[in-house]
Amino acid sequence: xxxxxxxxxxxxxxxxxxxxVLDSGVDAAMLQEAKAPPEAxxxxxxxxxxxxxxxxxxxxxxxxxxxxxxxxxxxxxxxxQPFGGNDPEALMVSRPGTLDAAVVQVKR
Amino acid sequence: MNPIKQxxxxxxxxxxxxxxxxxxxxxxxxxQNGHKIIVAGDLNILYxxxxxxxPYGAKRHSTVFNRMDALALRFVGPQAPEGGKQAEPWPKxxxxxxxxxPTFYHSRQSPETATRQLDFVFASDSIADxxxxxxxxxxxxxxxxxxxxxxxxxAV
Numbered sequence: 645x646x647x648x649x650x651x652x653x654x655x656x657x658x659x660x661x662x663x664x665v666l667d668s669g670v671d672a673a674m675l676q677e678a679k680a681p682p683e684a685x686x687x688x689x690x691x692x693x694x695x696x697x698x699x700x701x702x703x704x705x706x707x708x709x710x711x712x713x714x715x716x717x718x719x720x721x722x723x724x725q726p727f728g729g730n731d732p733e734a735l736m737v738s739r740p741g742t743l744d745a746a747v748v749q750v751k752r
Numbered sequence: 753m754n755p756i757k758q759x760x761x762x763x764x765x766x767x768x769x770x771x772x773x774x775x776x777x778x779x780x781x782x783x784q785n786g787h788k789i790i791v792a793g794d795l796n797i798l799y800x801x802x803x804x805x806x807p808y809g810a811k812r813h814s815t816v817f818n819r820m821d822a823l824a825l826r827f828v829g830p831q832a833p834e835g836g837k838q839a840e841p842w843p844k845x846x847x848x849x850x851x852x853x854p855t856f857y858h859s860r861q862s863p864e865t866a867t868r869q870l871d872f873v874f875a876s877d878s879i880a881d882x883x884x885x886x887x888x889x890x891x892x893x894x895x896x897x898x899x900x901x902x903x904x905x906x907a908v
Binding site: 648649706742 | 772773775779901
């Protein structure tokens with residue numbers, strides 16, 4: 645079975661850099677200073693649905709992303725919530741946008 | 753982060769933010785050993801030394817790595833030689849035995865003259881031996897950001 649390949653990258657808030665993420669040939673990515681993907685690539689990536697981030701209000705946003713339709717892995721974003729939230733399935737993040745997480749399971 | 757105004761200080765410090773993230777990460781850990789977690793990103797701190805050789809700064813930065821280690825999250829790179837090219841010329845502030853590889857260049861630098869490693873990868877002890885980390889920090893590979901890309905491969 646081939647290795648699982650991940651990318652970590654501070655994207656410097658450049659929307660065009662989503663194409664570079666795609667071109668990097670990785671299975672999933674851990675991104676920082678990420679704007680929302682451009683419309684042309686929005687359906688290619690699986691990321692946490694976040695209205696505030698989609699409107700680009702979180703300049704320093706961290707994003708866990710995967711390529712949609714990959715047959716190599718299952719990618720499930722973990723919900724986040726502000727400190728004091730009461731959703732037992734969501735990760736408390738003390739400063740929204742600075743941490744993102746996902747469960748990645750390699751398909752056998 | 754900055755100290756409050758009353759301190760009269762113009763410091764900018766990042767270890768506080770890194771510790772805040774470490775606290776948040778604890779919510780992903782529900783067992784002492786055996787978890788399988790990869791943590792990666794721009795922590796904006798230094799590994800193994802402090803700014804301008806400051807022992808005080810080095811001590812503060814090291815506490816972040818110590819806390820991650822306490823959570824069974826091992827620092828796995830990138831580090832030379834497999835993890836990328838080291839700074840040339842050698843930065844004055846960097847210890848001579850450091851294995852750090854530059855991941856960031858500031859506004860007066862370029863990929864060719866980058867000096868500091870600000871990006872780090874950690875892996876759970878249970879999988880750390882199966883993880884390799886490579887910094888794409890050559891001029892040709894750097895990419896369109898002030899931080900280079902880091903590739904993490906996990907043998908499954």
